[in-house]
Amino acid sequence: MSGTNRLTNGYDKKDSGIALSIEHVSFSYDTALVLKDIDLTVAEGEFVAVLGPSGCGKTSLLRLLAGLEKPGNGKILHQGNPxxxxxxLxxxxFQDYSLFPWLNLQDNLTIAINKARKGLGRAERNKIAEEYLDLVGLQGMASKHPYEVSGGMRQRAAIARSLALGSPVLLMDEPFGALDPVNRVRLQDLLLQLCRSSSTGRTIVFVTHDVEEALYLGDRVIVLGTTPGRVIAEINVPFEGQRSRYDLFQSKEFRKLEEEISALYHEDIERQLEAGSVVFGEGELI
Amino acid sequence: MNEAQHNTAAHKKAFKAFKGFEGVLLFLALAICWQLTSTMLPLRNAALYPTPAVTFKALKDSLPELLKGTWSSFLILVPGYLLAVILGALWGIVVGSVKWIHRAFDPFAKVAAPIPPTVYIPYAIALMPTFRVSAILVVFIGAFWPVFVNAAAGAASVPLRYRDNAGILGFGRFEYMRRVVFPASLPNIFSGMAVGLALAFILLTVAELFGANQGLGRFVQYYADYADYPRMVAGILYTGMVTFVSMALLDFIKRRVLFWVR
Structure with missing residues (x-):
């Protein structure tokens, strides 16, 4: 692609300092304590998967990182700045609402491009938008509106938009949660491919309730327990480099990790039952 | 019992044949009713209730006059209504999204909006230099409030997801208003515009009863004064059609603009 160098946005992966740090963060919604005393650092270029059942506050954690909510206690730093x-940056x-429904896919992207690089002409912005749409496999869809395309295509466009925005940190809130299994697999692979490519690679925090997804995508998995949400385990994922989905899911290490995480969940639930607090999911339990 | 079942099935079939034409059928039924009652009822003053044939002849004969009246009416309606839509939408968005302006303006709006705009007509006529300007003012006031109230409600309830996205894209205040609050409020603005247009027609014709020398409302009043009821009824039907076409046009524009609303 002729425009590959333009997709870098000046971001360079080789720097490996700390991108995000969460220090003693607690967060309450109304009177309910959602997150309790979270400590977490995310390195530059790292892919961190935050795994937890419904109601563990993983979405709140992501919104805090994004700056869309303010913590009750503690502080959140991005490259050392609160x-x-x-x-x-x-x-x-989001799960299924990153795009403005009144704009076509191209215009949804040009808004971001306009922010990332000021002073470009309209034709140039449109051309860059098309390059990003190509990158996520949406060739020729520029003039479609979000309601005209499938959920999978909307999420592709949403990923393209965040790439176009040029943010060094990408926060993803169950981005494939509303997709059918086939599209989910396709988009997971697309995301991994984009991460590995040096021109688009960046720091990612990815929230999910799917154990396989977390282990497949993440360099490191943070497991959250419920009521209140807190870190119950941190797992360094040992599968390096090119991962084949099939080999990975067959491997003993993968099965072992999966079982460990399930055991952690059960411990957490039993601990709560003993403590007498009610376990309340939104129709899903892991 | 079998026969009963057969009967209901037959009924269902008969109803199915009319599906989609119910509205046309009602018009037909009303026309037949009108024809029958106007020709067969022994009325003391038959002139008050013209037959369809007489009415349509009157409509045909006064068409040039009605068209001229329509032009005159639209010279009041269009400026007043457009001004109301533009100012009502803009001010509504500002009031709906800026908290301190909302606190300042909302109490006034709550008092002023429910005043029936017809009561302004005599004062407007006394205050303004010409009848046209006073009628434009009254149409403006009448259409302004529904547009404003709906725009403000829309702007105040912009879904959180759009606000989140605006924040992530780093929108400033003005950009947020223009690129997010305005389009997100458009469904509400169009609801307000429909109510406002209906009110604008009411106010237009009422104002014309007061002081116009031409126009749709004036036409009806004039022929009522001279007891020419066929022309008066023709004027009522014609005004109804003009209103209907205007509302249909607004609905057409709404569908085009709000293509993304699902």
Whole structure:
């Protein structure tokens, strides 16, 4: 692609300092304590998967990182600077509403391009938008509106938008949660491919309730327990480099990790039952 | 019992044949009713209730006058309504999204909006230099409030997901208003515009009853004064059609603009 060098946005992966740090963060919604005393650091270029059941506050954690919510206690730093509100330094992909429905896919992207690189002409912005759409496999869809395309295509466009925004940190809130299994697999592979490519690679925090997804995508998996949400385990994922989905899911290490995580969940639930607190999921339990 | 079942099945079939034409059928039924009652009822003053044939002849004969009246009416309606839509939408968005302006303006709006705009007509006529300007003012006031109230409600309830996205894209205040609050409020603005247009027609014709020398409302009043009921009824039907076409046009524009609403 002729425009590959333009997709880098000046971001360079080789720097490996700390991108995000969460220090003693607690967060309450109304009177309910959602997150309790979270400590977490995310290195530059790292892919961290935050895994937890419904109601563990993983979405709240992501919103805090994005600056869309403010912590009750503790502080959140991005490259050493306190996070005081949303910023284009931290792009977000939501579950199914990252795009403005009144704009076509191209215009949804040009809004971001306009922010990332000021002073470009309209034709140039449109051309860059098309390059990003190509990158996520949406060739020729520029003039379609979000309601005209499938959920999978919307999420592709949402990823393209955050890439176009050029944010060094990408926060993803169950971005594939609403997709059918086939599209989910396709988009997971697309995301991995984009991460590995040096021109688009960046720091990612990816929230999910799917154990396989977390282990397949993440360099490191943070497991959250419920009521209140807190870190119950941190797992360094040992599968390096090119991962084949099939080999990975067959491997003993993978099965072992999966079982360990399930055991952690059960411990957490039993601990709560003993403590007498009610376990309340939104129709899903892991 | 079998026969009963057969009967209901037959009924269902008969109803199915009319599906989609119920509205046309009602018009037909009303026309037949009108024809029958106007020709067969022994009325004391038959002139008050013209037959369809007489009415349509009157409509045909006064068409040039009605068209001229329509032009005159639209010279009041269009400026007043457009001004109301533009200012009502803009001010509504500002009031709906800026908290301190909302606190300042909302109490006034709550008092002023429910005043029936017809009560302004005599004062407007006394205050303004010409009848046209006073009628434009009254149409403006009448259409302004529904547009404003709906725009403000829309702007105040912009879904969180759009606000989140605006924050992530680093929108400033003005950009947020223009690129997010305005399009997100458009469904509400169009609801307000429909109510406002209906009110604008009411106010237009009422104002014309007061002081116009031409126009749709004036036409009806004039022929009522001279007891020319066929022309008066023709004027009512014609005004109804003009209103209907205007509302249909607004609905057409709404569908085009709000293509993304699902």
């Amino acid at each position: 996070v005081s509100g949303p910023d284009i 931290r792009g977000v992909v």
